[in-house]
Amino acid sequence: MAGRRINIAIVEPSQIVFEGLSNMLLKSGQHYQVYKIDDLEEVPFSVTENDLNLIIVNPSQLQNRVKAFKIIKKNTSAQWMALVYSFFSNDILSLFDGVVRVTDNSDEIILNINRITGADVAEENQQQESLSERETEVLVQLVNGLSNKEIADKLNISIHTVISHRKNISQKTGIKSQSGLTIYALSNKIISMDNISL
Amino acid sequence: MYQTKKTFVKPEMKMAGLIFENPSLLMLLEHFNFDLVVHDFTVEQLSLQHNINPDLFILFCNLYNGFPPTSLGNLKKEDVSSIINFLRNSHFYYRDDKYPEIREYINQLYEKNKVAEIKMVETFFNEYFDEVTEHLAYEDRVAFPEICETLGLENSDEKKSKYTVTTYRDHHTDIESKLFDLKNLLLKYIPINDDRVERRKLLIALFDLEFDLSLHSIIEETILIPLVKKFEKEKSSGR
Numbered sequence: 001m002a003g004r005r006i007n008i009a010i011v012e013p014s015q016i017v018f019e020g021l022s023n024m025l026l027k028s029g030q031h032y033q034v035y036k037i038d039d040l041e042e043v044p045f046s047v048t049e050n051d052l053n054l055i056i057v058n059p060s061q062l063q064n065r066v067k068a069f070k071i072i073k074k075n076t077s078a079q080w081m082a083l084v085y086s087f088f089s090n091d092i093l094s095l096f097d098g099v100v101r102v103t104d105n106s107d108e109i110i111l112n113i114n115r116i117t118g119a120d121v122a123e124e125n126q127q128q129e130s131l132s133e134r135e136t137e138v139l140v141q142l143v144n145g146l147s148n149k150e151i152a153d154k155l156n157i158s159i160h161t162v163i164s165h166r167k168n169i170s171q172k173t174g175i176k177s178q179s180g181l182t183i184y185a186l187s188n189k190i191i192s193m194d195n196i197s198l
Numbered sequence: 199m200y201q202t203k204k205t206f207v208k209p210e211m212k213m214a215g216l217i218f219e220n221p222s223l224l225m226l227l228e229h230f231n232f233d234l235v236v237h238d239f240t241v242e243q244l245s246l247q248h249n250i251n252p253d254l255f256i257l258f259c260n261l262y263n264g265f266p267p268t269s270l271g272n273l274k275k276e277d278v279s280s281i282i283n284f285l286r287n288s289h290f291y292y293r294d295d296k297y298p299e300i301r302e303y304i305n306q307l308y309e310k311n312k313v314a315e316i317k318m319v320e321t322f323f324n325e326y327f328d329e330v331t332e333h334l335a336y337e338d339r340v341a342f343p344e345i346c347e348t349l350g351l352e353n354s355d356e357k358k359s360k361y362t363v364t365t366y367r368d369h370h371t372d373i374e375s376k377l378f379d380l381k382n383l384l385l386k387y388i389p390i391n392d393d394r395v396e397r398r399k400l401l402i403a404l405f406d407l408e409f410d411l412s413l414h415s416i417i418e419e420t421i422l423i424p425l426v427k428k429f430e431k432e433k434s435s436g437r
Contacts, residue, residue, distance in 0.1 A: 174379075174386070
């Protein structure tokens with residue numbers, strides 16, 4: 001799929017705030033899936049079940065439970081953001097990886113989420129689309145039906161390099177199969193009809 | 199796919215209302231072999247009327263509404279039969295409905311835009327669909343009958359084999375990534391030539407197929423396989 005999916009859980013007692021934030025996230029056009037969690041204690045179950053990447057928590061959930069929070073946080077690989085619409089001390093907020101403020105606009109929130117979850121890195125990689133000269137050479141050989149070993153010998157590079165070029169080709173074009181890549185090469189005039197047999 | 203609102207389905211909700219919100223539920227009814235005229239029935243009434251466990255039906259409705267299953271609740275052994283029938287019916291839809299439709303659109307596209315790429319798309323799609331057909335046939339002829347036999351359900355074949363569900367999972371290959379290649383080629387790379395309408399029809403049909411296929415594998419991997427494993431375990435521990 002285009003863009004990695006980010007699974008987000010929101011731990012927020014207020015229905016209005018939850019709906020508002022969840023709607024904003026779902027309408028952002030980003031590949032987000034949103035889950036509602038009623039209580040901090042339920043987070044560990046949901047993390048494994050839904051493969052959560054990010055948990056947005058109202059810090060009031062931490063009241064008298066800072067210790068429990070630290071343990072839960074330590075045991076999850078997900079990132080944590082505080083959802084702030086009243087006053088919380090910096091001691092509390094510094095326990096989180098980031099902050100969503102009720103005064104933030106949608107762009108700011110998404111930028112923050114993507115930065116914290118690392119989604120922006122994946123996106124940048126995807127944007128860089130045109131193949132390098134070497135990748136194009138590998139593609140041509142690939143389309144001609146040569147194996148990794150044969151390509152390595154022909155271009156005088158190691159098999160590992162061939163494999164890494166192939167990985168980059170698929171990442172940049174979004175196409176994995178050999179027949180798909182043949183059509184791609186033809187459409188992009190990297191090869192001509194004379195080079196292939198139908 | 200055409201879903202405008204994400205509703206978490208509950209037993210007392212009216213089926214018709216849910217379909218207005220998410221027409222792909224029509225596909226679900228078809229796979230369950232229900233009539234499409236749902237009158238004023240609630241989800242629960244409708245499933246009971248067709249002898250389907252409401253828990254199972256609601257689990258599937260929610261899946262179509264975009265909520266992947268989080269627990270299998272108290273599904274029973276008999277529900278495995280319903281799931282298998284559902285999957286068999288979807289096989290019919292892929293093979294006898296979607297496949298000819300997509301082939302027809304590829305032909306129409308080629309009529310408008312006679313380039314080699316589109317001929318190759320046809321070959322590509324045929325190869326892809328051969329793989330799909332092979333997988334579906336394996337499920338119909340081998341995996342499903344054997345699951346039924348293992349669990350002592352009706353609908354079983356005669357032959358005996360040392361079958362466990364793990365064999366099935368090993369065989370269960372991912373048949374979706376090639377579809378993604380196809381959509382990518384049509385959307386990004388193959389030059390357009392007065393073929394907008396035909397291309398749109400083809401793309402939408404591919405999206406339809408992909409949507410249903412993706413739910414199909416979620417059902418197999420997160421509902422059917424764990425369920426069969428659970429009952430296999432119960433059986434071998436003599437319960």
